Amino acid sequence: MARRAAQAKRRRQTQAAVGAGIALLLVVVGVGFLVANLGGDDKKDTKTTEAASGPKCTYQKADASTGKVKDVGLPPTSNIPDTGTRTVTMTTNIGQIDFTLDQAAAPCTSNSLTYLAGKKFYDKTSCHRLVTTGIFVLQCGDPFGDGTGGPAYRFGTENLPTNQHPPYPAGTIAMAKSSEAISVGSQFFIVYKDIEEGSLPAEYTVVGKVTKGLDLITAAAAKGVTPADPSNPSDGKPKQAVNITTLTVSPAAS
Known part of the structure; x- marks a missing residue:
């Protein structure tokens, strides 16, 4: 009887040890499963964050106080290119003028200009203003040709030349605006002299x-201007008309 009792005790101890081992194995497997799944969620979250990162561009609907508008909708606000450059080809009555868009430095502005070009917003428009003293610019981009119009949205400034000397060297393409904080539209000016x-x-x-x-x-x-105000003879419509036939933007680099 004593021998049988001892054998029964040993069987119980063996069963207990096996059960504990199985339980430990299940815990280890469970922890591994949780870690693996948490790691997967982290990767998914990272991808989501990466997809959501990039330029945050806001295009506000324009109201009557901003002047005349030509409504072609709003530019996209997601997946905005923010690297590299794109080429703008502007065919005019005086010849072809090409310029780059700096998507890295001015992604929201480049995005807007590309969008408007795709809508043929600039086609068959005229450069309405020339300044020949103090500042040396030819201003274009108003669909109405008188300096009072733009698209049915406005947005803010970026890539200001605060650390550049001179701030606007010859060849610069910059965006016109009013004194309002959010007032950039479609009009741009070309600097032809520092x-x-x-x-x-x-x-x-x-x-x-x-x-x-x-x-x-x-x-x-060099052919001069027709002044809008006789007291300011160097600011007005160019005597040599500059009319934009088409303005196109090259596809984004793959």
Whole structure:
């Protein structure tokens, strides 16, 4: 009887040990499963964060106080390119003018200009303003050709030339705006001669640079202006009309 009792005791101890081992194995497997799944969630969250990262561009609907509008909708606000450059080809009555869009430095502005070009917003428009003293710019991009119009949205500035000397060298493409904080639209100006510091505040978005045809603009500027105000004879419509036939933007690099 004593022997049988001892054997029974040993069987119970063996069963207990096996049960504990199985339980420990299940705990280890369970912890491994949780870690693996948590790791997978972390990866998914990272991808989601990466997809959601990038430029945050806000395009506000324009109201009547901003002037006349040509409504072609709003630019996209997701998946906005923020690296590299794209080429703008502007065919005009005085010849072809090419410039780059700097997507890295001015992604929201480049995105807007690309969108408008895709809508043929700039086609068959005229450059309505030329300034030949103090600041040396040809201003274009108003669908109504008088400096009072733009798209049915506005947005803020970026890539201001605060640390550049001169702030607006010849060939600069920058965006026109009013005194309002959110007032950038479709109008842009082409600098055909260096603008010295103090002549124009560093408050205008620099979006690109002319790569071809700056000489055409310089030649047109040399013909002078028809002043809007007789007391300011160097600011008005260019005597040599500059009319945009088409304005296109190259596809994004793959």
